[in-house]
Each structure stands twice: as structure tokens, then as C-alpha cells.
Amino acid sequence: MPPAFHALFRAYAAPLNALGLIIAIFGLLMLFPLIVSQYLDDGVARDYDLAFFVTFFSGMTLFALTHRHRRGLRVHDGFFLVAATWIILPVFGALPLSSHLPGLSSIDAYFEAASGLTATGATLLDGLDDLPVSINLWRTFMHWIGGMGIIVLVVAILPVLGIGGRQLFKTEVPTPMKESSLTPRIAETAKGLWITYILLTLGCGLALRLAGMENWDAVIMAFSVSGLGGFSNHDSSLAYFDNAAVEVVVMVFALASALNFATHYLALSRRSLAPYRRDPEIPFFFGVLAGSIILLLVYLMQSDIHAEFFGTLRRVSFHVVSMSTSLGLTTCDYTAWPMFPQLWLLFLGSFVACSGSTGGGIKMMRAIILYKQVLREFIRALHPDAVRPVRLSGQPVGEGMLHAVLGFSFMYMVSIVSLTLLLSATGLELITAFSAVVTCLNNTGPGLAAVGPAANFQSLSDFQTAVLAFAMILGRLEIFTLLVVLTPAFWRR
Numbered sequence: 097m098p099p100a101f102h103a104l105f106r107a108y109a110a111p112l113n114a115l116g117l118i119i120a121i122f123g124l125l126m127l128f129p130l131i132v133s134q135y136l137d138d139g140v141a142r143d144y145d146l147a148f149f150v151t152f153f154s155g156m157t158l159f160a161l162t163h164r165h166r167r168g169l170r171v172h173d174g175f176f177l178v179a180a181t182w183i184i185l186p187v188f189g190a191l192p193l194s195s196h197l198p199g200l201s202s203i204d205a206y207f208e209a210a211s212g213l214t215a216t217g218a219t220l221l222d223g224l225d226d227l228p229v230s231i232n233l234w235r236t237f238m239h240w241i242g243g244m245g246i247i248v249l250v251v252a253i254l255p256v257l258g259i260g261g262r263q264l265f266k267t268e269v270p271t272p273m274k275e276s277s278l279t280p281r282i283a284e285t286a287k288g289l290w291i292t293y294i295l296l297t298l299g300c301g302l303a304l305r306l307a308g309m310e311n312w313d314a315v316i317m318a319f320s321v322s323g324l325g326g327f328s329n330h331d332s333s334l335a336y337f338d339n340a341a342v343e344v345v346v347m348v349f350a351l352a353s354a355l356n357f358a359t360h361y362l363a364l365s366r367r368s369l370a371p372y373r374r375d376p377e378i379p380f381f382f383g384v385l386a387g388s389i390i391l392l393l394v395y396l397m398q399s400d401i402h403a404e405f406f407g408t409l410r411r412v413s414f415h416v417v418s419m420s421t422s423l424g425l426t427t428c429d430y431t432a433w434p435m436f437p438q439l440w441l442l443f444l445g446s447f448v449a450c451s452g453s454t455g456g457g458i459k460m461m462r463a464i465i466l467y468k469q470v471l472r473e474f475i476r477a478l479h480p481d482a483v484r485p486v487r488l489s490g491q492p493v494g495e496g497m498l499h500a501v502l503g504f505s506f507m508y509m510v511s512i513v514s515l516t517l518l519l520s521a522t523g524l525e526l527i528t529a530f531s532a533v534v535t536c537l538n539n540t541g542p543g544l545a546a547v548g549p550a551a552n553f554q555s556l557s558d559f560q561t562a563v564l565a566f567a568m569i570l571g572r573l574e575i576f577t578l579l580v581v582l583t584p585a586f587w588r589r
Contacts, residue, residue: 108173109165109166110162110165110166110169111173111174111176111177112158113159113162113163113166114169115158115180115184116155116156116157116158116160116162118185119151119154119155119184119185119188120151120155120156121155122155122185122189122241123148123150123151123152123154123155123188124148124152125237126148126151126192126234127148128233129144129192129231129234129237130144130145132229132233133228133229136228138228138229139228140196140228140231143192143195144230146195147188147191147195150191151188172586175577176581178577179573179577179578179581180581182569182572185209185213186206186209186212186213188209189209189210189213189238190206190208192231192234193205193208193234196228196231200221203558203561203565204220204558207561207562207564207565208220208221210565210569211327211565211568212234212236212242212325212327213239213242213572214242214568214571214572215239215243215324215325215422215454215572216424216535216536216539216541216571217239217320217423217424217425217539217540217542218532218535218536218541218542218543218547218553218564218568219553220552220554220561221554222331222552222554223331224328224329224330224331225329225330225336229312229316232327232329233312233315233316233319235327236316236327238325239319239320239324240297240319240320240322241323242323242325242572243293243324243325244289244290244323244357244454288361288365289357289358292360292364293322295364296322296360297319297322298318299349300318300321301314301317301318302314303348304318304321304345307341307342307345308339308341308342309337309339309342312329317329317346320423321349321423322454324350324353324421324422324423324455324456325541326418326423326540326541328425333425333549334425334426334427335426335428338427340410343410346423347413347414347418350417351417351421353421353455354381354420354422354449354450354453354454354455355375355378356375356450356452356453357453359371359450359452374489376461376488376489377460377461378450380463380464384420384460385416385417385420385448388420388444389409389412389413389416392412392416392437392440393409393412395434395436395437396408401432410427411427415428415441416441416444419442419445420441420445420449421449421453422449422455422456422457422538423541424445425541426542426549428549429548429549429550430548430549431545431548431549431550439544442531442534442540442544445457445534445535445538446534446538447460447462447463456537456538456571457538457539457540457571458508462504462505464488465486465501466501468488469502472486504574504575507575507576507579511537511567512530512534515533515537515566515567516533518563519532519533519560519563519564522557522559527544528543528544528545528546528547531545531547532547532553532556532564536564536565536567536568536571537568537570538571539568539571
């Protein structure tokens with residue numbers, strides 16, 4: 097082994113050891129669709145056998161090779177491990193898909209798996225209705241795993257990560273989650289969040305079954321809704337069911353999944369609604385949703401797009417909730433609407449979901465801080481001597497947090513512009529390129545034009561698909577975690 101490579105291996109042996117463990121656990125999670133495939137005899141069991149063996153063996157091999165170099169994980173290790181996990185896991189998640197669908201290219205399989213694990217829901221597969229149940233189950237099960245976060249799961253069930261547990265938790269869940277919402281032991285926090293997540297998923301599946309879905313449809317859709325992913329087992333998405341009760345259930349649980357899971361956890365553990373009343377994001381969250389539904393309803397009614405009031409209200413309400421929460425399921429082709437409501441829906445997916453939720457975008461917490469910062473600047477312009485700190489729940493927001501939010505918002509806009517220009521340079525039409533970048537960076541799913549809800553991402557080239565897969569991971573890790581690892585300074589010891 098060359099000395100330089102040996103030194104690099106020794107430097108990153110500890111996070112690589114944890115990465116091997118994570119890959120092995122991910123392989124064990126493949127046993128769920130494998131068992132379902134064997135039970136249903138849907139012809140995919142051998143593909144899962146191969147995927148499980150390759151994933152579990154690879155993880156355990158990496159774990160064994162680095163075991164004697166284990167130590168506590170530091171901040172530097174945390175960034176490396178989280179970024180490596182989200183880049184590498186889609187490779188293994190794609191194995192059942194590429195094995196069962198031989199016409200699927202490697203980059204397309206990676207895109208589909210990355211879309212699953214990042215809970216984006218952008219697909220390039222046709223004929224979903226004809227796919228085996230276990231394949232569709234695996235696609236949405238990846239939503240469920242990635243929605244709360246595989247690192248959070250590992251921290252919950254394997255505290256052996258030691259002092260790095262809190263750092264990993266904060267690195268993978270980098271939204272402004274309130275420290276007061278966390279238990280003193282980070283493993284207990286992770287367990288509490290996952291228990292809350294499991295209960296919500298079970299409730300969603302049961303409610304969908306009672307609303308009229310068949311058993312496997314309810315299971316598959318429960319994973320998709322709870323993870324706010326948006327994959328469906330039908331080409332026509334939720335329009336396949338044409339069931340108002342199903343749509344109401346999906347909306348209710350999408351709204352619940354888009355709220356801070358720390359708030360859910362506190363409400364459950366304390367058996368009180370007080371945490372919801374104290375959460376500063378909730379009034380803005382529901383206020384934006386209500387205002388958007390009214391705005392788009394009035395706009396579409398005046399435009400004579402949908403003449404019937406209740407039918408229009410049903411479509412508008414569902415899509416406002418679905419796109420705002422970054423769920424991305426659809427009941428109609430909203431690209432048939434005028435451009436204004438299309439862009440409004442795309443815009444909502446950028447910020448409405450709350451911090452600590454399974455949703456994407458910059459999160460409502462940052463949007464509130466930005467709004468209050470802008471308001472403070474207006475007041476300062478009128479009254480230069482005024483002292484007006486930005487407050488959340490009555491508490492002043494530190495200048496460090498304000499600078500972090502401003503820095504993140506700037507990089508968010510830079511990412512959208514840069515990736516849109518890159519796709520446009522490949523010849524992709526502007527609306528398609530812009531909406532594809534926005535919807536992938538926000539982990540929302542359907543875009544506009546050629547990647548709208550009536551189509552999918554199949555028409556894109558391999559390079560364009562790779563760019564959007566990068567955008568998904570960039571958005572899931574909220575930009576800085578991935579970009580820090582990609583800077584040369586990170587690799588200089």
C-alpha cells in the first residue's frame with residue numbers, strides 16, 4: 097500500500113468503520129422486501145438475495161478491515177461519514193432495481209435509489225402498475241428509511257458510535273432543531289424520534305386501509321407519505337384511486353410528517369398539546385397553506401380552469417399540501433393549469449416544511465428568521481437608533497444563527513442558479529431545467545414541463561440525471577454538509 101494512501105486510510109479508518117456498519121445494517125433492511133417477495137412469490141427473491149449478500153458482505157468487510165482503528169468520531173469524521181453514507185447507499189439501494197430491470201442503466205438505477213433514499217420521489221420508471229409488489233415496496237421503503245435518516249436510525253439502535261453520536265445526529269439533521277427539544281442522551285432522542293415516526297406510519301397505513309385501499313397499496317403508500325417521498329406504485333400516482341377519503345388521509349398525515357418530529361415526540365411523551373402551541377413554526381406553516389389554498393382557488397375559479405367549486409377546492413387543497421410538504425403525490429396534471437399556480441406550487445416546496453420533519457426545502461424555521469431579519473432591516477432604515485433583536489418564541493436569535501441562515505440561503509440560491517445553468521448548457525429547455533433542479537434540491541418530486549406530473553425524468557440524458565441525483569443529495573444534506581467535504585481544505589490535514 098503506498099504511504100500516502102496508507103496515511104489517508106489511517107486518518108479516515110474510524111468513520112470508514114462506522115460506514116461499514118451502516119452499509120451492513122442497510123443490507124439487513126433489505127430482508128424486509130426479500131421476505132415479502134418470498135411470501136408473494138413475485139419472482140424477485142433471487143434479486144434481493146444477491147443485493148442483500150453484496151450489501152451486507154461489503155459492509156462487514158469494510159467494518160472488519162477498519163475495526164482495530166476504531167475511536168471516537170470527531171467533527172471532521174462526522175462530515176465525512178454522513179456525506180459518504182448518502183453518496184454510497186444509493187449504489188446498494190439500486191441493486192434490486194438494476195438486477196430485476198435489466199434495461200435500467202447504472203446511472204438511472206442510482207438516480208431512482210437516490211430519489212428513494214432522499215425522499216425526493218422523482219422517478220424515471222414507467223409501468224409501475226406492472227412492477228412486482230416487493231419492488232414498489234422497496235422503492236417506498238427507501239423513502240421511509242431516508243425520511244428520518246439512516247444515521248439517526250444507527251444512533252438510535254447502536255450507541256457504540258460513542259461520542260460521535262451527537263455530532264452525527266446534528267450533521268445529518270442540520271436544521272435549526274431546538275436543543276431544548278432533545279433529551280440529554282442523543283441515543284434516547286433518536287429512539288424517541290423513530291418511535292414517533294413508526295407510530296405515525298402505522299396510523300397512516302391503518303387509516304388508508306380504512307379509507308378503501310387494498311392492503312399492499314396501504315403499506316406502500318404509508319411508507320411514501322410518512323417519509324414525504326412521493327413514489328407511488330401506480331403511474332397515475334394518487335389519481336389511480338380517485339378516492340376523496342384517501343386524499344384526506346394522505347393530506348392529514350403529510351401535514352403531520354411535515355411538522356417537527358421533536359414537537360410530536362414531546363407531545364406524546366408529555367401527553368400534552370402544549371408543545372404544539374409553543375412551536376413557532378406551526379402558525380406560519382398553517383397560515384401559508386391556508387393562504388395558498390385561497391389564492392389558487394380564487395385564481396383558478398376566475399380563470400375558468402375548473403368550473404365546479406368543490407372539485408377545484410379538492411384539487412387545489414391536495415396539491416398545495418402535497419407540494420408544500422415536499423410529498424409530491426398528485427391527483428391531476430397541474431401543468432395544465434396556467435403558469436402562475438404551477439410556479440406557486442414549485443415555490444411552496446422550497447420552504448414550507450418545518451425543521452426536524454421528513455420534508456425538504458430550506459425549512460419554515462429559516463424562512464421565519466429571514467422574514468424577521470428583513471423586517472428588522474426595514475425598521476432600522478426608518479429608525480437607525482432602534483434596537484430590535486430577532487426573536488423566536490420570545491427568545492432572541494443569536495447573530496451566529498442569523499449569519500448561518502443568511503449564508504445557507506445564499507448557497508441555496510447559488511446552487512439553484514448553478515445547476516440550472518449547467519442543465520441548460522446541455523440543451524435542456526429552461527423551464528424543465530429550472531423546475532427539475534428546484535424539485536430535486538427541495539426533494540419534492542415532480543417538476544414542470546417535460547418533468548411534470550404527467551411525465552417523468554426518463555427523457556433526460558445520463559449526465560442530466562447524474563446532475564439531478566447530486567442535487568437530491570445536496571438538498572437532503574442541506575448543502576453545507578456535502579459541499580464542505582468537496583472542498584480541498586477538508587482533505588488537508
